[in-house]
Amino acid sequence: MARLIIFTDLDGTLIREEDYSFTDALPALEEIGRQKIPLVISSSKTRSEIEVYRERLNNRDPFIAENGGGIFIPEGYFTQEILGEYNPVKIEGYQAIMLGVSYKELRAVIEELRAKAYRIKGFGDLSVDEIAEITGLNSYEARLAKKREFDEVFILEEDDMQRKEEIFRFIKEKGYEYTKGRFYHIMGRTDKGKAVRLLIDLYKQTFGDIITVAIGDSMNDLPMLLEVQYPFIVRKSDGSYDKVFEEYPYIRRADGIGPEGWNRAVLDLIRSKISTS
Numbered sequence: 143m144a145r146l147i148i149f150t151d152l153d154g155t156l157i158r159e160e161d162y163s164f165t166d167a168l169p170a171l172e173e174i175g176r177q178k179i180p181l182v183i184s185s186s187k188t189r190s191e192i193e194v195y196r197e198r199l200n201n202r203d204p205f206i207a208e209n210g211g212g213i214f215i216p217e218g219y220f221t222q223e224i225l226g227e228y229n230p231v232k233i234e235g236y237q238a239i240m241l242g243v244s245y246k247e248l249r250a251v252i253e254e255l256r257a258k259a260y261r262i263k264g265f266g267d268l269s270v271d272e273i274a275e276i277t278g279l280n281s282y283e284a285r286l287a288k289k290r291e292f293d294e295v296f297i298l299e300e301d302d303m304q305r306k307e308e309i310f311r312f313i314k315e316k317g318y319e320y321t322k323g324r325f326y327h328i329m330g331r332t333d334k335g336k337a338v339r340l341l342i343d344l345y346k347q348t349f350g351d352i353i354t355v356a357i358g359d360s361m362n363d364l365p366m367l368l369e370v371q372y373p374f375i376v377r378k379s380d381g382s383y384d385k386v387f388e389e390y391p392y393i394r395r396a397d398g399i400g401p402e403g404w405n406r407a408v409l410d411l412i413r414s415k416i417s418t419s
């Protein structure tokens with residue numbers, strides 16, 4: 143019997159954009175718990191921020207932090223034998239697989255840009271209070287959001303499109319990537335898809351036959367959605383699906399905003415022949 147493995151984004155997908163609530167997804171989450179289906183969180187959030195949600199969700203599965211920069215696997219979850227080839231490092235109860243570049247390196251790029259007189263600021267330049275102010279997080283959460291390892295969030299105070307383009311080009315030429323969600327991010331050549339592919343390999347080696355599912359809502363979820371057999375997107379808070387998915391009609395549209403769509407997609411999947419065949 144094939145095992146179901148679910149990969150999920152957090153913001154706007156499993157948790158609501160407005161109040162970070164996952165109440166609408168509780169029926170499906172309970173079913174996942176009952177059936178012991180692995181639920182892998184894959185987010186642009188930091189390890190520390192995701193740990194808060196894992197605690198709330200009573201989740202003990204591996205997770206992907208900072209847009210694929212790092213994979214954190216609880217010690218003992220996979221055998222040392224299959225993990226070994228990925229050279230994991232032991233960090234605070236995890237076997238971590240680092241795919242991204244160091245935060246220090248990314249900070250150096252931001253500083254280089256500033257030295258060239260571009261008006262750019264990263265979370266590393268902001269105080270906890272300032273981060274709380276611009277994100278709407280409380281100060282505890284803002285502190286966790288500042289604990290970055292593989293991805294720097296940045297704000298451009300340039301209005302001129304050409305100046306912005308120059309910044310993006312500089313980032314690419316230096317060998318890094320940028321992406322945009324609510325804020326801009328700079329990172330190494332990583333994305334959620336590479337991290338998901340690696341975990342799929344580990345699950346296959348562990349369970350043999352698996353069925354893979356991923357749920358997201360935005361552009362940074364696309365690489366992850368392209369790696370699984372059952373990709374789903376949920377509706378954004380205005381009720382629409384992100385335009386980036388228009389070219390991907392085979393990605394399944396879950397009917398519902400955020401966790402409401404998530405709940406429906408997961409329950410339908412579990413109840414369908416997929417999990418019981």
Ligand SMILES: [Mg+2]
Pocket residue numbers: 151152153154155358359360
């Ligand atoms: Mg999202």
